[in-house]
Amino acid sequence: MAAKNIKTIKILGIDTSCDDTSIALVKIQDTRYKILSNVVSSQVKLHAKYGGVFPSLAKREHQKNLPAVLNEALRFASLSQGEIDFVAVTSGPGLEPCLWQGINFAQEIAKKYKKPLIPVNHIEAHILANLIEGSPTSFNLPAIALVVSGGHTQLILIKKIGRYRLIGETRDDAAGECFDKAARILGLSYPGGPIIAAEAAKYKIQNTSHKLQLPRPMMYTKDYDFSFSGLKTAVLYMVKQGNYDKIEMCREIQQSIIDVLIHKTIKAAKDFGVKSIILGGGVAANQELRNQFELKINPDANMSGLRPKRRRNQKSKIKFLVPPEILCTDNAAMVAVAAYFHRAEKVKNIEADANLRI
Numbered sequence: 249m250a251a252k253n254i255k256t257i258k259i260l261g262i263d264t265s266c267d268d269t270s271i272a273l274v275k276i277q278d279t280r281y282k283i284l285s286n287v288v289s290s291q292v293k294l295h296a297k298y299g300g301v302f303p304s305l306a307k308r309e310h311q312k313n314l315p316a317v318l319n320e321a322l323r324f325a326s327l328s329q330g331e332i333d334f335v336a337v338t339s340g341p342g343l344e345p346c347l348w349q350g351i352n353f354a355q356e357i358a359k360k361y362k363k364p365l366i367p368v369n370h371i372e373a374h375i376l377a378n379l380i381e382g383s384p385t386s387f388n389l390p391a392i393a394l395v396v397s398g399g400h401t402q403l404i405l406i407k408k409i410g411r412y413r414l415i416g417e418t419r420d421d422a423a424g425e426c427f428d429k430a431a432r433i434l435g436l437s438y439p440g441g442p443i444i445a446a447e448a449a450k451y452k453i454q455n456t457s458h459k460l461q462l463p464r465p466m467m468y469t470k471d472y473d474f475s476f477s478g479l480k481t482a483v484l485y486m487v488k489q490g491n492y493d494k495i496e497m498c499r500e501i502q503q504s505i506i507d508v509l510i511h512k513t514i515k516a517a518k519d520f521g522v523k524s525i526i527l528g529g530g531v532a533a534n535q536e537l538r539n540q541f542e543l544k545i546n547p548d549a550n551m552s553g554l555r556p557k558r559r560r561n562q563k564s565k566i567k568f569l570v571p572p573e574i575l576c577t578d579n580a581a582m583v584a585v586a587a588y589f590h591r592a593e594k595v596k597n598i599e600a601d602a603n604l605r606i
């Protein structure tokens with residue numbers, strides 16, 4: 249019997265939406281997504297002294313880093329330019345000057361390689377990061393996706409890949425932004441999420457008595473929206489008053505954000521009768537959030553036996569998907585995967601759209 253001829257597609261993805269310059273090569277065969285390379289050049293140290301991302305500085309860094317990141321991605325994947333089928337780039341949402349830097353570079357590359365260029369929505373890419381190195385049937389649809397990053401906190405109903413309905417989002421600060429701003433108030437470095445998480449992890453070890461209580465904004469409202477600016481203000485108020493334990497404060501900030509995110513996501517999952525809950529975005533790298541989501545969805549799960557990489561809930565009716573931590577924060581492999589679903593669309597003009605909606 250003749251071997252089945254399965255077409256392999258190789259996509260080069262580029263993401264410069266915020267402060268990471270990333271280029272990846274992903275091979276897609278038989279609806280399986282394999283990362284050949286996923287290079288992320290982080291500008292964290294540069295922006296740390298400003299306590300957040302400085303757009304014009306980030307743009308200049310992207311410009312400087314892109315050629316070297318491309319070479320590294322090609323070298324690591326052992327691919328030549330001729331072996332690439334498509335070039336993909338994040339066109340939004342994100343910081344406009346940064347997005348343009350990636351788009352201009354992608355246009356040059358696509359022209360040089362004589363390959364089609366595909367624009368990608370960064371939010372969709374965060375969701376589809378869950379398909380990478382998973383099975384083709386990873387998504388049990390309909391699903392609710394919670395995208396939690398430095399710029400977004402959104403609940404999205406997915407009927408099928410490519411058909412999304414935004415059902416709720418933050419009315420002010422994003423969850424990641426709240427971590428970052430709270431860290432700044434506490435005199436901690438940027439990005440605040442992983443730093444607050446590391447401080448919070450010391451809480452159990454210290455066994456400090458728990459006195460401090462922060463609000464859980466909008467946790468019980470009937471809609472699917474969020475609000476985190478009040479939480480940040482409450483932290484500021486307590487810090488000004490003094491007399492607080494930093495570790496306990498970090499633990500309470502993290503727990504407040506986790507409580508709200510889990511409560512609202514599970515409410516949405518029940519209301520819409522979905523088959524899976526899908527996480528994405530930098531805040532989804534938070535270990536406590538991942539553990540507590542898993543426990544809430546599947547109370548029988550033995551956490552110690554679960555690998556932090558990818559957790560799939562077999563027993564309960566709702567399947568829980570979260571990418572490996574490295575694919576939660578910004579990367580270009582997720583951009584290449586999202587582009588795969590849009591490769592047949594003809595796009596004439598690619599423009600940066602800082603506020604692009606899903």
Ligand code: KG4
Binds near residue numbers: 427441442530535
């Ligand atoms: O998705 P991402 O890399 O970039 C955006 O698209 O915004 O998300 C960055 C955000 C930052 O606010 C950062 O503090 C947060 O994700 N973050 C975390 C963790 N790792 C990154 N928040 C909580 N816990 C973490 N482990």
Ligand code: ZN
Binds near residue numbers: 577
């Ligand atoms: Zn992102």
